[in-house]
Amino acid sequence: MGFDQSPLKTLFSGAEDALLSMLADAPAEAVAQAHEYKILRDVLDGTAAAVAIMDERLRFRYVNDAMARMSGVPPDAFLGRTMAEVLPGIQRSEDILRMILGDGRPRALSVTGTTRAPSPFRQRQWSAVYHRLEYGDRVLGLCGIAVEVSGLRQYMDDLERAHQRLALLDTAATRVGTSLRVEQTCAELADFVVPSLADRATVWTVDPEEADDLPPPAPGVLRLRVVASAGGPDVVGRIGLTAEAGYYFDAPRDSPTRSCLDTGRPWVGNLASDDVMLKMLRTQLNVEVFRDVGIHSVVVVPLPTRDHPVGVLYLCRAGDSAPFTDEDVVVAQELAARAAVSIDNARQYTLEHTMALELQRALMSEPGTPHPDVETASRYLPAGQRALVGGDWFDSMALPCGRTLQVMGDVMGHGFTAAVAMSQYRSLLRTLAASGAPVERILQEADHRLASIGIDRVATCLLALVDPLAGTCTFAGAGHPPPVLLHPDAPAELVHVPTGPPLGTDLGGYEAATLSLKPKTVLLMYTDGLIEDRRRDIDSSLRRLTHLSLDVDGPLESLVDALVTRLVHGTTEDDVTLLAARLRSP
Known part of the structure; x- marks a missing residue:
């Protein structure tokens, strides 16, 4: 008789002692087998693993005490019922259990869910192994043995969440x-x-x-x-x-x-x-x-x-x-x-x-106003990696006889000390320019005075004296990058200016050079931040500047913006200053 036909209370009924007393006069072999039955029953009831026996219709025929404790359901409540009927909160693959009944191959399952018994774990999980029970050539049912792994599962889940975090x-x-x-x-x-x-x-x-x-x-x-x-x-x-x-x-x-x-x-x-x-x-x-x-x-x-x-x-x-x-x-x-x-x-x-830029503007003040027959446009872009003022400056001053002096300078270094030194350079050059002296004499006198008062930062400088009446521009330089003439009908021209030592060295030796300046030609002066590039040498950067295709006939403001867009990409390591000038058409 198979499990599914046997009375519910005869399978592992717990009558071991009665069975042994009934076998008192039986052969020794039968008594030994009865003792073995009791020992095995004690093992099943005493193990910490949950043990269950089911018939071919997956109805429980036996559960041990560990199974009852884990589930919170008395052992008798399992008998004759399926898992879904006793513990609806448990998820277990019934298909795999039927495969075991069919082919007899034991399989391991992961069983998850909730039970009536209280648990400290968010989600309970068991690792179970199921075997087919046979008697001769007949299949009786299944035996399942499960141990709870909720703590390990929760630890692994917590560890995974910590890694994700x-x-x-x-x-x-x-x-x-x-x-x-x-x-x-x-x-x-x-x-x-x-x-x-x-x-x-x-x-x-x-x-x-x-x-x-x-x-x-x-x-x-x-x-x-x-x-x-x-x-x-x-x-x-x-x-x-x-x-x-x-x-x-x-x-x-x-x-x-x-x-x-x-x-x-x-x-x-x-x-x-x-x-x-x-x-x-x-x-x-x-x-x-x-x-x-x-x-x-x-x-x-x-x-x-x-x-x-x-x-x-x-x-x-x-x-x-x-x-x-x-x-x-x-x-x-x-x-x-x-x-x-x-x-x-x-x-x-x-x-x-913002404070640094305001200070920079205050130290630079507004550039002077050129004569009406000279139009100018300028840009100042501080170095992008720090909130510090710098030493760049520019100026435009109307002088007697209709002439306009364009000034571009760069004090060595950055920060407030360089900005203060820049203010002193600028003020001194304004004072000297008002005397009407030639540009090379202005640089000579500025170099001597700055050295005598002990300014510890030298500066490069470029002066350009624009004379609209004569149609000329006279240059003098103190270690500064050369200016560029942007012609409307010819390639840009890099002006060769006899350059002397930076201001503040008291070495002197400045010279001037005069070129013709047509009304539509743009005079571009700048600091080295515009052309310095770690990827190129200085000669290559200067060639790149002169080879740009620009609209020289348009507004000067648009021309300066185009130069910045074409040559300045992202943050720069040095301040960038530009000053463009052009004679107005008669």
Whole structure:
């Protein structure tokens, strides 16, 4: 009789002692076998592994105590029922069990799910092996032995998540904070967290200065500005948390945003009710916009720095996305902390760079005004890798007899010391030029005076005296790159200027050279930042400058812009200064 026909309580019924007493007068071999049965039964009941025997229809005929403890179901409740009937939360492949019944090959299975018994693990898992039971040529059923591996599985899952987290943070280090611009850094952060952490994200910063076109915030209210958003263009501009860049939002003291900034701790609103959303979004209309696009969970993470947060990062999940986990919040905090350093550095750089440029403009002041028959255009581009002023300067001075003096100079080095020295050079040259002396005498006197007052930074300089009445231009140089004449009907011409030593050396020996200057010809003077390139020698860079195809007949401003576009790519290691001049047509 097979398992499926035998009475339920006769298989492994637990009547070992009664069986032994009945066999007291039996042959010794039968008594020994009964003792073996008891020993095997004790092994099955005492092992920590879950053991179950099923018939051909996969109904339980026996489970041991370990199986009952793991499942939280008494052993008797299993008998005559299938796994799906006893433990519906367990996932196990019935197809594989039937394959074992069919071919007799033992197989290992991974069984997962939940049971009635309490467990410290998020997801329970067992490793099980099933064998076919046979009697002669008849198949009786299956025997399954399983051990729980939930702890190992959870450890492996945690380890994998930790690796993914580290990989995410490593990737963020290369993609967030690639520039010294606040807007770009915030955009990189928003783009990175969507969709890796959220369906929508917005970066808000605390503005250090109030906007001129907005009324000041109420007392106790903190004003923030949207700098970047990612994901969900359908709500851009409709609501503050997902608004376009430039939108301002006032956060009162009782708002989650303000609490996040004040405490430095994240605020988590998983599956938030309308009342909770209303507390954060402030208006019912904003709540309705959130619900329209399916947003159900929000996390607000501060962007912390050593002194105070520079803003907040909003993360939103919508639709079928799961709510945020504790691990999601931790990852968001780490990303925000790293990004906050880059944002703060970018903000500090912008502030210092702006101050430096203002100082540079103040030291340079406005160039003088040439005579009406000479038009000029100029550009000054500071070196892009530092927020420091430099030593470049240029000037344009109207002199007696209708002449105009064009000046281009470059003090050695960078920083405030070079800028102060530049201001002294410029003031002295203006004073000497007013005397009406020839250009070579101006350089000679400037060289001597600068050396005598002990300025420790030398400077290169180029003077060009434009005489519209004579149609000439007289040059004198002090170690400066040569000027270029851009002709409308001929190739550009590199002017050979007799060059002397830099100013401030007290070596003297300056000479002048005079060339004709036609009304449509453009005189271009520049500093070495325009032509210096590690990939080319100086001669190659000068040839490249003279071989440019430019519209000389157009506006000078457009010509100077074209030169900068064609020759300056990205950041430069030195300041770039240009001064273009052209005689006006009669």
